[in-house]
Amino acid sequence: MFLGALVASLPLFVLLLGIPLLMKPAAKVAPLAWLVTVLAAILYFHFPAKVVLLAALQGAITGIFPIMYIPFGALVIYNVLKATGWMDKMQGAMANLTIDRRAQALLIAFGFSAFLEGICGFGAPVAIPAMILVGLGYNPMMAALVCLVANTGPVPFGSLAIPTVTLAKTTGLDLMRLSMMTGRLMAPLALIMAFATVYAMSRGKGMRGSLGTILVTGLSFSVTEFLVSNFVGPELTSVLAALACLAATAAYLKIQKRVEPWLFEGESMAASAPKAFHPMDLFLSWLPYLLLAVFIIAVNLPKTKPLFAGTAPGWSALLIKIQIYNPAKPYTFSWLQTPGTVMLIAGAAALPFMGIKYSVMGHQFGRTFRQMIPSFIAVACILSISEVMNLALPIVDPKTKLAIWGDLAVKQASMVATMANSIVAVVSTHVYPALAPIFGTIGVFLTGSNTSSNALFGNLQKLTAQGMKLSEILMASAGSAGASAGKMISPQSIVIAATAVGLSGKEGQIMRQTIKYTIPYVILLGLLVWGFAFLFPHLVP
Template identity: 35%
Template structure:
């Protein structure tokens, strides 16, 4: 028979001191990632270990409950989150191994030889597509390498791709950051998606112009303003519509696709008066790239991603011919549903002032394998074998296990970060931090996105930042008396602004562009943009909590 335990949010008798101790796991992550520059899995391990010890010895959480909460979070990290990551990168790896990705690269690079427009196509639009399907550093690695291959200055290639990757991060990897945010905060992911979709489009609209201005300055940017506006309007408009009315899983994929198609059509009708190149480009580079493949070959190369988008749409939308309802029905008949997490469910009691009266804290785990988004991606990979030439089941299977091996450290890292988030939530440590932040009072909505920004700066992942701070954002908002949905959503919106300056992202960019050792150069390149963008999101969130509250769903 398990005993219940009531959370204590001020174990040291001083909320400031209690919050300082509760933040120890975050300080450890900051030190190991930002100062010591440790590998992610090492930082996650020591952060998790410190969280467990703090929960047990300071917050007096029974050890059995602490370990159960940690295991619950770790398994959520593995399924459904890692299942999506593995399958998405598996599909990408198959296109690379088969040579089809070279066709994709060539089809994009051959559209224009103007560096500004190439940046819009590859760094912004195509990078957003890769962010939507794979995420976790993949888009910067791919697009930065592509730009250098086209002859871009390596510093600009790295910096531009980092800045351009801002707009899609919140919905990256098939919407995983928002899904995780919903799991840790207890708020329906689609509710958060709608709010994020009423914040980020403002940023998404200006990012294309931001990228071009960074490249060539305002005067030369105005020469391609029509194309910049097409990219911004296509992306921001589709992002708003998809996130509010279709699915949390598809905003990046649909926005990127519409932007690419919009730019393709527009550039058939319009060309800039002057073609622009970097003054100090690599001398041997030939900016003009000819399309080397037929339309049939190009469509075939893009086929796996087209299949992925269609299947994810079918899996994510229960209104699509009722397909998802059929899958859920099959799961119920097979017993693949939610179940109460043993040794934790309703054994932790939330207390005042976090809740009005003592309330049992539910804990569950889903084994809904059939309706999981990762399964849709996995099926798209299987169906792709009928499209990709000379690539049979044997190679696909080998590629799948090779992908798992390649992701072994990210798998452990994400599992530990989710375990850390769960132990902080169930021990009451996140609530303690949230209560301390209520000291900012009515100004809190402005600062709420900065927590997400800090989280992504530390962890390199909007998913991880949402797992760390999602519950705390909700607690702080409830204590101040403002809409918790807004502050929780703003954690993800603010987080996207920290992605470009996180050590992990910069390391990926420098590795892809041959600039290892010049991380500080890339950091200085991206830092002003990161600060300016997070301030904009902070102001917007504050206004949406007051005079612009009508904008929220």
């Protein structure tokens, strides 16, 4: 078992060695890790070569559509705004709200990112805020780091709570109880990450004098997240918490305008001072993103979601569905509902009001595609690795109940399950709660998605809890909460952040920085879960 776990871990070792340690571009490391994964699956785990390659193909396609298509749409619109001067107008308008760099980070990287996470998730909450921060004059490396660190608190409730809903469906556990427990874990962590957001960009110097802003931002988000997740439900938790955070922070900054702002080293007050601007500039510069929010919500309402997802009668043309290797898990792509398409539509709808010709968008479309080719390669390989590592036999046709691949009498565990089983085998009941979040972190490191991580490890957490006589709700929620830590070091997330700020090929430098925040985050979460398990079990729903 342990040799199998070691072999299954080889792709992770390649990624960890190549990206953060050897500082090689993800576009070069990921194909090598992909090759190691495929060879291990065929030669050691004895999966049929054809099914391995088909699974790899499905993962690669998923990596492009919808995963990288989302930041592609966001980057096209950003490049249009940058080329036409509207990003400069946004910078001027933001400066009139606050020129304090710490406050800008809290508003955009923490608050606005949480809003995007709540409505669409995937790469948008990192890509769009990072681009905006660079447009406001942030160092690209700093912008990427700040957005990756800040985008943690809303993750389990992102995309209208798809990760938590998926966890409930995968495990059969009660959705509301999972929402309540996840909210109780994430609320205090969200407050801590508000502090971490400012620390990531300013270290100790910037922390002084920003306590009030941090507390208003962090508390408004975390308190709302706790209340909504515990008394309303998971779907709108991140959206409402983000809106409360943005409103509270903006109101506080308006009151605190007389406080001396904190600027980057070398910046002068005169250069950063608010410039005259027309109020309409603020509205128009944000119009593509405001329309994005409206359109995303519009296509995800209970009555409209089945239509735009292509699952309602007569709307099947909006859903691309292909059986590649597993009839129970076909490749699906709701091309009109995906945030990538919605971002492009929102941008196109805004352009006439901003006086921008569509030819500019066409030019930036091609330019952005060329710019993102290395990122396409990296993420396609990473998602392909994930699909192969999750491959298990037999694969059964749900209609005929016959094996499509493998033998019904012989079960072959996936590479990921082999790793997980080995970890569980050596962990005691009194230690496991502190380690439970790590499964979520590993899951997101592999897939880049909290939803995929919950689908991957949700039942493992439930079955382990049953065997150890621990709370199923607590262990499952711990894994989902731990997934937010994985977002900071996931190669997929880092590639998206690097692409957004123009640092493709320097993913290793970014990961070296984010892992410094991931480790203490996981430790704090582990201690919190352990406390709920043994000190405050009555607080577990």
